[in-house]
Amino acid sequence: MPSFTVYKGSKDSKIVKSQTSKPDLKDDQVLIKVTASGLCGTDQHYKGADMALGHEGAGLVEDIGPNVKDLKKGDRVGWGYEHNSCGRCEQCLTGRETYCPEREMYGMANLDQGSFASHAVWREAFVFKLPDELSDAEAAPLMCGGATVFNALYTYNIKPTDRVGVMGVGGLGHLAIQFAAKMGCDVVVFSGSDSKKEEAMKLGAKEFVAMKGKSELEVSRPVDALLVTTSANPDWKMIMPVLAPNAIIFPMTVSFDNFEIPHLAMIQQGITVQGSVVAARAVHRKMLAFAALHGIKPIIMEFPLTQDGIEDAMKTLEEGKMRYRGVLRPQ
Numbered sequence: 380m381p382s383f384t385v386y387k388g389s390k391d392s393k394i395v396k397s398q399t400s401k402p403d404l405k406d407d408q409v410l411i412k413v414t415a416s417g418l419c420g421t422d423q424h425y426k427g428a429d430m431a432l433g434h435e436g437a438g439l440v441e442d443i444g445p446n447v448k449d450l451k452k453g454d455r456v457g458w459g460y461e462h463n464s465c466g467r468c469e470q471c472l473t474g475r476e477t478y479c480p481e482r483e484m485y486g487m488a489n490l491d492q493g494s495f496a497s498h499a500v501w502r503e504a505f506v507f508k509l510p511d512e513l514s515d516a517e518a519a520p521l522m523c524g525g526a527t528v529f530n531a532l533y534t535y536n537i538k539p540t541d542r543v544g545v546m547g548v549g550g551l552g553h554l555a556i557q558f559a560a561k562m563g564c565d566v567v568v569f570s571g572s573d574s575k576k577e578e579a580m581k582l583g584a585k586e587f588v589a590m591k592g593k594s595e596l597e598v599s600r601p602v603d604a605l606l607v608t609t610s611a612n613p614d615w616k617m618i619m620p621v622l623a624p625n626a627i628i629f630p631m632t633v634s635f636d637n638f639e640i641p642h643l644a645m646i647q648q649g650i651t652v653q654g655s656v657v658a659a660r661a662v663h664r665k666m667l668a669f670a671a672l673h674g675i676k677p678i679i680m681e682f683p684l685t686q687d688g689i690e691d692a693m694k695t696l697e698e699g700k701m702r703y704r705g706v707l708r709p710q
């Protein structure tokens with residue numbers, strides 16, 4: 380019967396160390412020893428909830444259940460936002476299990492375990508083998524951040540000839556720049572200030588727009604696909620004029636507000652607004668292979684996987700000082 384340490388949120392948003400026990404491994408379950416965990420912007424939304432935190436896990440398979448087929452003890456694996464789905468519905472049968480009505484996702488199910496932990500128990504079917512080209516600490520941020528932005532570009536058929544805009548150079552954004560650039564796209568970055576310009580250009584951007592103090596944005600070429608990866612929603616009025624006709628917007632920010640966009644501009648320019656959450660497993664696998672092939676890696680800041688380390692990483696993220704993804708590592 381596996382028993383392990385988890386770090387939870389709490390009512391007053393303090394990180395609490397706790398213990399989780401699971402029944403003996405059954406079916407295709409695997410016990411994973413956590414070696415690295417990314418800290419995603421979404422974790423901050425759950426800091427005040429009584430649940431185990433973290434959903435960008437990487438680690439080693441420590442034990443396997445009776446029906447595990449492909450994984451063995453010692454394998455390097457990762458997991459992300461989705462832990463299970465029904466396997467029978469239309470969404471599951473068409474490779475879109477992230478929209479399964481019975482999906483088990485972070486914040487909604489399995490609240491007794493996460494990646495800020497010593498171990499976790501998940502189904503083999505929802506765990507990903509890590510490529511040799513990526514260390515555990517580099518792979519962890521791809522499990523949510525990387526998968527989410529790759530999914531937008533890949534699943535919605537963004538073309539190498541498209542101009543891709545990335546708004547917000549954080550965990551998601553700095554990976555989106557790399558994926559889009561390696562897919563051959565012409566990348567323009569929109570960021571709060573100029574401070575991330577040099578790094579964004581190194582990651583593959585061709586143009587950089589600092590938005591601070593501006594009431595109008597200017598670009599040298601209109602944007603065909605815009606990935607909005609800011610932690611708060613932007614002023615959509617400002618964005619409409621930089622979009623090409625028939626552009627697609629991915630508003631990826633987790634927000635509890637209504638989505639407000641200039642209606643007429645949307646109609647007259649034929650703009651698509653496309654909601655999108657993480658990546659289905661088939662796409663997630665392609666993302667890992669693509670990252671390995673093209674040397675796409677997050678830029679990380681490491682913190683100890685302890686109560687203090689998590690608090691410290693959360694504070695760094697909140698203050699806008701993370702460059703560009705926090706990764707927690709056991710001591």
Ligand SMILES: NC(=O)c1ccc[n+]([C@@H]2O[C@H](COP(=O)([O-])OP(=O)(O)OC[C@H]3O[C@@H](n4cnc5c(N)ncnc54)[C@H](OP(=O)(O)O)[C@@H]3O)[C@@H](O)[C@H]2O)c1
Nearest residue numbers: 420421547548549550551570571609610611632633656657
């Ligand atoms: N849809 C999905 O499936 C999905 C998956 C994962 C995460 N998310 C959400 O995506 C968002 C980004 O996540 P992340 O992990 O990349 O977060 P992050 O690392 O904090 O990055 C967010 C970026 O937004 C900008 N920013 C910071 N404060 C801001 C503010 N007050 N107003 C506007 N922009 C601000 C900053 O970029 P600049 O300095 O360049 O301005 C910052 O680096 C979060 O809302 C997260 O919950 C969604």
Ligand SMILES: [Zn+2]
Nearest residue numbers: 419421523524
């Ligand atoms: Zn996430």
Ligand SMILES: [Zn+2]
Nearest residue numbers: 465468471479
């Ligand atoms: Zn289903």
